[in-house]
Amino acid sequence: MRERTMNLLKLNIVVLIEKYKKVTDVARELQLKQPTVTFHMKSLEEELGVPLFHSRKGRIVLTEAGRALYPYAQKMLSLHNEALRTMEEYKGMGRGTLRVGAEPAVQSLMMPVIADFLKRHPGIRIEVQVEPEQKLKALLMVEEIDAAIIEERAALELPLAFERWNEDEVVLICAADHPWVLLEELDPGQAGQERFVRHAPGSQLDRIGQAWADQHAINLWSPLTAASPEGVCRAVRAGAGVAFFSRKALAGNEANEGGGIRMLKVPGLEDPRLQLGAAYRKEGSPASLINEFVHFLRTCAQI
Template sequence: MNIVKLKIVVLIEKYKKISDVARMLGLKQPTVTFHMKSLEEELGTAIFDTRRGRVILTEAGRALLYYAQRITSLTDEAVNVVADFDTLERGTLRIGAGLMPGNYYLPVVAGRFMRQFPGIQLDIKIRADNEIVQMLQQADIDLAVMHTIQPYTEENLECEVLEDDEVVLIYPAEHSFTALKKIEVNQIAQERFIQHAEGSFIRDFSERWAAANQVNLWNSAGMDSPEAVKLAVQSRSGISFYTKRGLMSCDTPDGVQTASLPGNTVPGPQITLVYRKDRPIAAAGREFASFLRKI
């Protein structure tokens, strides 16, 4: 079973016509038909069914389709990786980023990188941290920049700490907290809390902090965007947690104050470069990692 036969399965499902499949593969129609018959003979079952001038997959064909899609996708990826592996003149680098570093940390590095290597296209996905890890495991991205509270236990993931960070309390400047020399744990628990996105490191951190201090946060709203959380605090909708690095990377809006977290401490986050040990990193990925280390 060669890759051409599997590509025919994928394209038949999409176009339903042998003429269109032949055109997409740059083959003659009799050649495509020959491969289709050869595949059925090889597997000993019908894979294709012709109905009213259209070719559809049989049940066996649809079972094969799942694997054909995966194999052809991996083959295309392998060809692209090898072609671009040792060049910084062209290619695409797929980067994943957690919500905080994706908004405040990564853009600076990406801008510098693009200016130096204009032929490299950066495809950046900003998602909650649990989604980024899943994308990395599924090889949908080449590397990731994210906050981690503790190293990942997956054996195939390499975590390289870029810098330490700290979570702080943010609240409106007009808030009663402004007059206090020290903010207590119970005082935080009594305030409306603007919660960060499900699956993000800072939401996980806030839940750990609450558990460590035996309180429940009054989650009055949840927002997927860190910037939206900050603006909600600015508009006096509540208080929240934020990272120092996130506040340093842009102008803190007027009307937002910060304070260290009281009570029992929770290990602080680190901005981390994460990649898979079992997949080679192309030249663009290696160079981008070097940019990150120099910040």
């Protein structure tokens, strides 16, 4: 079967012939020479195997087959123009979907920023996926998310770009009536004797807690694991144990309403700072959306 290449130029000629009824006017509209327009008209008729144009009293009109083709030509040209407009909107940040991953301990800090970004770009959609740090890094590498809000030290383990956005601090939390509250200073040995409520394996705070325990040769006793920061807070408040947490995340956690949880410095932790930001692939797609989001984080950085 012979290949048919009914391209947009030929379809446009069909539409313009119906409009002007003269090849010279069509050629002027398309900024082509008249013989070129005539060539494409004959070429289209040969491809489709039917006459499409008919000369009548000095005018060119569509045949019955041409009139049948005409509405399809209009629709295809309209779809083409709509597609071009849509792509221009993407280029100009008018449309698009951005997939952002967030660590559980970071999501409460991140949501107000995402809300502000959407106010600036109302045509953009953002899909937020809350997962532990290790899974977010894996999702980034296989391009299932476009950016991940994680801690800088974790991002540097992979060939990713990183934009700092916020700084937090790792703390220990306990119930308001816990004996630790009465201590002037806590040492690693004392801390190691407590029950710990563990964060989701692979999460940022779980990684930091395990590294701290390894540093001080402590075998953390963790009979309870909670998948979310809210779950960790509720367990700590109920007296199920103590936990590693971040200062800012605790301040915004609904589970701590009424102040039933106390914060303490982590003894023996060399650098309690958490440098939070967006990890992303520089060559990632959609590049314009990612770059705009990263730029927005830069403008509202809290470091």
